[in-house]
Amino acid sequence: MSGRDVVVVGRNLAASSVVLLDLAPANEIPLSPWQPGAHIDVTVPAGERQYSLMPTEPGRWRIGVLREPDGRGGSLWLHDSVKVGDALHITGPSNHFAFRPVAGTKYVFLAAGIGITPIASMVLAAEAAGVEYEFHYSGRTRDAMLPYEGVLHVSDEGTRIDLSSVLATEAEVYCCGPAHFIEAVEAVAGSGRLHVERFEAKELTPPVWDGPFEVEFELSGETLEVPPDKSILEVAEEAGIFVLSSCREGTCGTCETSVVDGEVDHRDSILTPGEQSLNTVMYICVSRAACHRLVLEL
Numbered sequence: 001m002s003g004r005d006v007v008v009v010g011r012n013l014a015a016s017s018v019v020l021l022d023l024a025p026a027n028e029i030p031l032s033p034w035q036p037g038a039h040i041d042v043t044v045p046a047g048e049r050q051y052s053l054m055p056t057e058p059g060r061w062r063i064g065v066l067r068e069p070d071g072r073g074g075s076l077w078l079h080d081s082v083k084v085g086d087a088l089h090i091t092g093p094s095n096h097f098a099f100r101p102v103a104g105t106k107y108v109f110l111a112a113g114i115g116i117t118p119i120a121s122m123v124l125a126a127e128a129a130g131v132e133y134e135f136h137y138s139g140r141t142r143d144a145m146l147p148y149e150g151v152l153h154v155s156d157e158g159t160r161i162d163l164s165s166v167l168a169t170e171a172e173v174y175c176c177g178p179a180h181f182i183e184a185v186e187a188v189a190g191s192g193r194l195h196v197e198r199f200e201a202k203e204l205t206p207p208v209w210d211g212p213f214e215v216e217f218e219l220s221g222e223t224l225e226v227p228p229d230k231s232i233l234e235v236a237e238e239a240g241i242f243v244l245s246s247c248r249e250g251t252c253g254t255c256e257t258s259v260v261d262g263e264v265d266h267r268d269s270i271l272t273p274g275e276q277s278l279n280t281v282m283y284i285c286v287s288r289a290a291c292h293r294l295v296l297e298l
Helices: 075-080 113-129 179-189 232-238 273-278
Strands: 003-015 018-025 039-044 047-054 061-066 087-094 107-112 133-139 151-154 172-177 194-198 213-217 222-226 256-261 281-283 293-296
Touching: 003 061, 018 075, 039 061, 039 075, 047 113, 061 075, 061 113, 107 113, 107 179, 113 133, 113 172, 172 179, 179 194, 213 232, 222 232
Parallel strands: 107 133, 107 172, 133 151, 172 194, 213 293
Antiparallel strands: 003 018, 003 087, 018 061, 039 047, 039 087, 047 061, 213 222, 256 281, 256 293
């Protein structure tokens, strides 16, 4: 996926630790259309970081950046240093959290903290489509939350969300927020009707296959051994096999690879259990073989 340059044309401190950046083309080529749930990769001094696209005026993109003093190196720079007129290099949009409203289906949207960023566009799409929905937005304090209308749950005001009550209805559930919030939702909702986007990688458990395994890269004509201490992505790169990648922790979806043969130990934070069972794609930055040999379309 090719990248492009954009210019920051708007900057708004919309919550105590969240700045909204509006982006416009740096040349005459218009910005690509996108669907709710999409994100872009932004080049920052520490590499690339993913930011969900938010509703804004036509012809622009908007991202929300939470100031994270202990983050991975992107948020502080974007939040504190980037100003109107600055150029940014981005890639995308990509979408592994797509929402397309279906008539007759009820939806529950759950956002906590900066997890509002992908959910905001979904709420607007549901409203425009005329489908039934509920929108619940949780935060520690009111001043830390972006100004969106919905059912607000503010911890320091004693209005924490009651997930058992909210999720008692039959509905498709879309959820984004901190890991502890998503885990709480998963514990109540189960996985069958739940769609989540994680900004933090799931804690990795020991691999199913703990020894070396073989990977045939079908298009490249290479068969290589992957040792226990390296990822498939690292082995491919060392062999000169070109693979797009970004987060390297199974959250962005950039390194998605088609599986031709073999059983996968899915360790990403993107695919649902149902999608994992199909065994058609994997994210080779973290996922591994669950057998002695894989064949991948690379």
